[in-house]
Amino acid sequence: MDSHEKKLIIESQKGDMESFEKLIKEYQKGAYNIAYRMLGNTEDAKDASQEAIIKIYRSIGGFRMKSSFKTWFFRVVTNTCLDYRRKRSRNKVLYLDKAINSEEGSFQREIEDPSDGPEEIIIKNENTRTLHGYISKMPEKYAMAIILRDVRGFSYSEMGEILELPEGTVKSRISRARIMLKDIIANNMEQNDIKTV
Amino acid sequence: MNCEYDKTKISAYIDGEASAEEMRETEEHIKSCAECRAFYEELVDMKEMLFEMEEMDLPEGYEDELHKRLSSSFGMNKAKKNYNWKRWTAVAAIFLVGFVSYNVWKPAGLMMKSAEDGMAGESMEMSIAAEPRMTNRAIMEEQGYGDKSEATAYESEESPDTFNVEGRKIIRNGYINLEVDSFEAAHEEIVYLTESSGGFIQNSSTGKRYYNGPENENTLLVGSLNLRIPEKSFMDVYNKIKELGEVSDSSIGGSDITFQYNDISSQIDNLNVQEARLREIMEKAENVEELLQVERELNRVRTEIDRMTGMIKNWDNLVNYSTINVQLTEIAPKSTEIEGFEGEFWEKAKREFVKSINRVIIISQGLFVWLIAVLPFVFIIGAFAIVAVVILKKRRKRK
Numbered sequence: 001m002d003s004h005e006k007k008l009i010i011e012s013q014k015g016d017m018e019s020f021e022k023l024i025k026e027y028q029k030g031a032y033n034i035a036y037r038m039l040g041n042t043e044d045a046k047d048a049s050q051e052a053i054i055k056i057y058r059s060i061g062g063f064r065m066k067s068s069f070k071t072w073f074f075r076v077v078t079n080t081c082l083d084y085r086r087k088r089s090r091n092k093v094l095y096l097d098k099a100i101n102s103e104e105g106s107f108q109r110e111i112e113d114p115s116d117g118p119e120e121i122i123i124k125n126e127n128t129r130t131l132h133g134y135i136s137k138m139p140e141k142y143a144m145a146i147i148l149r150d151v152r153g154f155s156y157s158e159m160g161e162i163l164e165l166p167e168g169t170v171k172s173r174i175s176r177a178r179i180m181l182k183d184i185i186a187n188n189m190e191q192n193d194i195k196t197v
Numbered sequence: 198m199n200c201e202y203d204k205t206k207i208s209a210y211i212d213g214e215a216s217a218e219e220m221r222e223t224e225e226h227i228k229s230c231a232e233c234r235a236f237y238e239e240l241v242d243m244k245e246m247l248f249e250m251e252e253m254d255l256p257e258g259y260e261d262e263l264h265k266r267l268s269s270s271f272g273m274n275k276a277k278k279n280y281n282w283k284r285w286t287a288v289a290a291i292f293l294v295g296f297v298s299y300n301v302w303k304p305a306g307l308m309m310k311s312a313e314d315g316m317a318g319e320s321m322e323m324s325i326a327a328e329p330r331m332t333n334r335a336i337m338e339e340q341g342y343g344d345k346s347e348a349t350a351y352e353s354e355e356s357p358d359t360f361n362v363e364g365r366k367i368i369r370n371g372y373i374n375l376e377v378d379s380f381e382a383a384h385e386e387i388v389y390l391t392e393s394s395g396g397f398i399q400n401s402s403t404g405k406r407y408y409n410g411p412e413n414e415n416t417l418l419v420g421s422l423n424l425r426i427p428e429k430s431f432m433d434v435y436n437k438i439k440e441l442g443e444v445s446d447s448s449i450g451g452s453d454i455t456f457q458y459n460d461i462s463s464q465i466d467n468l469n470v471q472e473a474r475l476r477e478i479m480e481k482a483e484n485v486e487e488l489l490q491v492e493r494e495l496n497r498v499r500t501e502i503d504r505m506t507g508m509i510k511n512w513d514n515l516v517n518y519s520t521i522n523v524q525l526t527e528i529a530p531k532s533t534e535i536e537g538f539e540g541e542f543w544e545k546a547k548r549e550f551v552k553s554i555n556r557v558i559i560i561s562q563g564l565f566v567w568l569i570a571v572l573p574f575v576f577i578i579g580a581f582a583i584v585a586v587v588i589l590k591k592r593r594k595r596k
Contacts, residue, residue: 050263054270150247156214175208
């Protein structure tokens with residue numbers, strides 16, 4: 001941890017909001033992106049990532065500088081996202097941009113939208129869009145492994161700290177998550193092939 | 198898959214996270230085993246695809262919203278407990294000394310009039326409120342309201358009547374983001390305002406928002422209302438709602454559909470003429486085939502008329518009933534309402550508290566002038582104080 005960051009943490013612990021905002025500035029985009037990949041839509045991503053940051057702000061007094069702030073930050077973010085996802089599945093809100101899961105697999109809800117929404121403009125690439133859909137459909141711990149490793153580029157040891165798991169477990173979880181995602185992609189491609197034939 | 202080779206090793210190999218020995222082993226295996234090579238390549242492709250997923254930018258206003266949410270959670274910040282009490286006691290002592298000596302000395306020219314209290318309070322509130330309002334306006338300008346297609350954005354205070362341009366069809370909508378002390382009271386008031394203006398509530402949603410798990414005492418409510426207000430009372434209701442709490446965000450927009458409206462209206466007129474003519478032709482039809490042909494054409498015209506009339510009706514509805522979206526956020530913790538006390542009691546206490554604060558501000562202004570005036574004396578008193586502190590400390594040490 002560099003001394004600048006340490007200084008900001010100490011100021012934040014005294015309750016200085018400005019220092020806190022400076023401190024999290026470089027991480028908040030990462031938090032938002034993890035939440036987006038995990039929850040699948042921008043509204044929830046915004047809400048969950050902000051909720052996580054507020055939690056961090058309120059509990060920063062208890063941060064002991066023993067671990068790195070970065071991994072601690074993302075630990076709270078990942079946990080908040082998982083909680084959010086569970087809470088959401090209990091509430092059963094209808095999300096227009098979320099896939100429907102049924103016995104025959106899952107598919108996107110189709111609703112006509114005459115205008116180009118912001119998401120459509122940002123996500124131009126059809127490939128990454130479907131990939132995004134697949135990830136948010138995976139079981140949460142595997143989705144999180146893929147997001148942290150391949151989308152956000154965390155190292156195994158960082159992931160170990162974030163997820164509070166031994167590195168060996170991280171390793172096998174990533175491997176399993178990749179095989180799972182690979183199979184999902186393969187299955188969906190087959191289905192598409194059948195449709196086009 | 199037939200090969201028994203540990204797939205975890207291949208995955209770790211891709212990330213370069215395996216031990217040197219394992220790296221070498223996996224590399225050798227991939228070279229020799231076609232199946233694992235295919236697996237490896239698939240994973241690499243997938244990893245590349247994942248890597249290419251675009252990073253999302255933070256949505257507009259993300260940091261502002263976060264800032265607001267952080268500020269409102271500030272009261273609950275545990276770090277606050279670590280305040281240096283000594284420092285605060287010192288500050289309090291200075292105020293106490295100032296207050297007492299002020300009341301004793303009451304120097305001329307600093308006379309306090311109760312009428313001034315209210316004024317000072319008002320101007321203070323105004324300076325606080327002025328800032329967000331300014332930024333709102335700046336944002337509105339930045340976003341380029343008043344585009345060619347989007348007719349106009351009006352600032353409420355300046356031109357409440359500009360909307361009622363004779364004969365023009367303007368769909369108006371407003372947005373208010375309101376921070377309120379009591380969600381229920383504000384909600385009720387908005388419902389009342391809407392209904393008494395002859396409007397109706399199109400959508401309404403309420404939810405709890407948690408700061409830290411579902412602890413009931415910290416639960417604040419958030420909600421949104423979608424109001425439809427008769428066009429003539431739009432401005433009135435809009436302004437009244439703004440008064441219900443601290444406005445953190447507001448905007449008014451309108452789109453002028455006069456052109457499209459007139460266009461469709463004249464198309465309907467034309468179609469009506471066409472319909473009448475077709476009916477005439479139908480009467481004159483001599484054989485079944487002709488009759489059927491005319492009927493088909495008539496059917497098409499009729500459908501078209503219905504569709505356009507529907508559009509006009511929808512527009513009329515949108516023009517006659519303006520839309521106001523209200524976002525309500527409760528900010529004060531509910532624990533301020535302690536059972537057993539009358540509501541008025543707290544209101545009074547609050548008022549008195551605010552009054553006292555205003556008084557403190559006026560006093561401290563006077564105190565500052567006075568302090569400079571008595572600076573020489575302060576030095577002497579200070580010297581005494583230091584001596585006193587030294588003596589006190591020595592005594593403590595002895596204990």
